[in-house]
Amino acid sequence: MGRSTAARRSRRYRLDVTAAPYALIAPFFLLFAAFGLFPLLYTGWVSLHTVSTLDPNHMTWRGVGNYTALWSDHVFWQSLRNTFIIGLLSAVPQLLVALELARLLDRRLRAGTFFRVALLAPYATSVAAAALIFQFVFQQNSAGFANWALHLFGIGPVAWEPGTWTSKFAVATIVFWRWTGYNTLIYLAAMQAVPTELYEAATLDGASRRQQFRKVTVPALRPTILFTAIISAIGSLQLFGEPYLFGGSGQGINGGPDSQYSTLALYVYRLGFSSEHLGRAAAVAWVIFFIAVAVAGVSALIAARLRRSV
Amino acid sequence: MTRFHRPPAGARQHAGPLTYLALAAVSAVSLFPLYFAVTAASSTQARIARTPPPLVPGGHLLQNLRAVWHYNGPGGHTLALPMVNSFIVASAVTASTVFFCTLAGFAFAKLRFAGRNVLLVLVVATIAMPPQLSVLPLFQLIAALHWTDQLQAVILPGLVTAFGVFFMRQYLAQSLPTELLEAARVDGANTLQLVWHVVFPAARPAMAVLGMLTFVEAWNDFLWPLIALTPSGNPTLQVALAGIGGGYNVDESVIMAxxxxxxxxxxxxxxxxxxxxxxxxxxxxVKG
Known part of the structure; x- marks a missing residue:
């Protein structure tokens, strides 16, 4: 009797050990497949069809027609260009400023928590609220805050929203404002994880604080910098709420009268829910997908090289 | 001689007055847009149209808040509905993400099973995929199910994230001692008991972090809720706000409120x- 109980227990144990891992990952993979992976891949299938948003489950085969149409679609090209430009305008200063701020916060400091929370407050602000606040800051007339501040330096009022570059600058400012503090904390965390021995060695070699930062801190932070660059790149591909609400009720969905601050994600929304062409919207979404895959691939290559060089 | 003037090896530099000045300035810039929104929200339309723009709060905050509260017009729902909706959506998404991602993260970190590495690579590979790419088929889905303006339309797609699984895996792989699991096994615990009595207590700090990040993201989510819900129907706060900001002839001070x-x-x-x-x-x- 004792024997059979032991056998039963060991059988139950073996079943538990083999089956339980799948039971633990199953809920995640089921939900992930249903609402993440499947829609992601199915977007590619939709992009090969003519689909009206007003009758979204009625699809007519169109082959690659939605893609060839993009070739001569200047709003698409403009949105692609804008996505890159706004991405660079926001990410480059953002990461440089964050690196410098992290260096300051890494010092022995009173009220360190206050500064960190103050820097992180924009992250708690939603895209919608931030975009509306900055729309107000960048008002065209001389009563707008940005224009009033420029006027103090003797610069006349700028028509932010209609301008080709000023509008991109304003949209990039929203991104810059929301994410700089977040990236600062990421860099700070990475800085505090740099082994002290590296600094000790550098100090013995007579390196100044500046040199230590450039020769020890920045190289040690390379993987983190790569990580934040990827996050920024993927973030640029998702840029939607900022231009949409910055443009207001009239021009938001077009990204301005000349699409001067239209982005790829915004164009997906415009094609899908203003022009009511779900298939064409899916083609643009699939282009974003390819760019994201390329970003991931390139960053994986860089990461592999970094690992080898360390 | 110079030896003694060098900073002590490894010690962090003390912040000088310039550091404080710089950090104070940056904090001010960081907080200013929010402060400016408050001054505008407490002004009349006429006051914010003046030059220079108001830099101190005015006395109209309550009027503007009342206008925002009834943003949907007389007879329609008040802002209470989107507030409750946002709370329900963000809470449900957070609870589910933390729970299911901890389970899967634990399996990937500490259990052996066939296909583990392949599945983990799949998880990692999809972390960088913008979730917004899925909205068009999801729109077809909710159209077929008649789920427009239903909260489950925004809750279901957010129930798990690949990032969450990866995050929990990284944490548990480092912080959960394998000996602890083995000891519990020897005591006769099955996997379910392990999860309940060992994994969840050990994972609590990481679960709190993941929960916080998820909540902020769910609370602020914009594109998909804007497609699935309507400002005058059953919106979340962000969708309601887009309706307020995108409406015609609305007082700027009310939008800021x-x-x-x-x-x-x-x-x-x-x-x-x-x-x-x-x-x-x-x-x-660090962990992600």
């Missing part, structure tokens, strides 16, 4: 739990 109202709940949380949230974001960065 809307921006303030939708932001305040999270800012209060940040002010109260500031230190822990900062620690959480930093921890998430």
């Amino acid at each position: 809307g921006a303030v109202v939708t932001t305040v709940p999270l800012l209060v949380v940040f002010a109260v739990f500031g230190k822990r949230i900062v620690g959480g974001v930093m921890q998430g960065a």
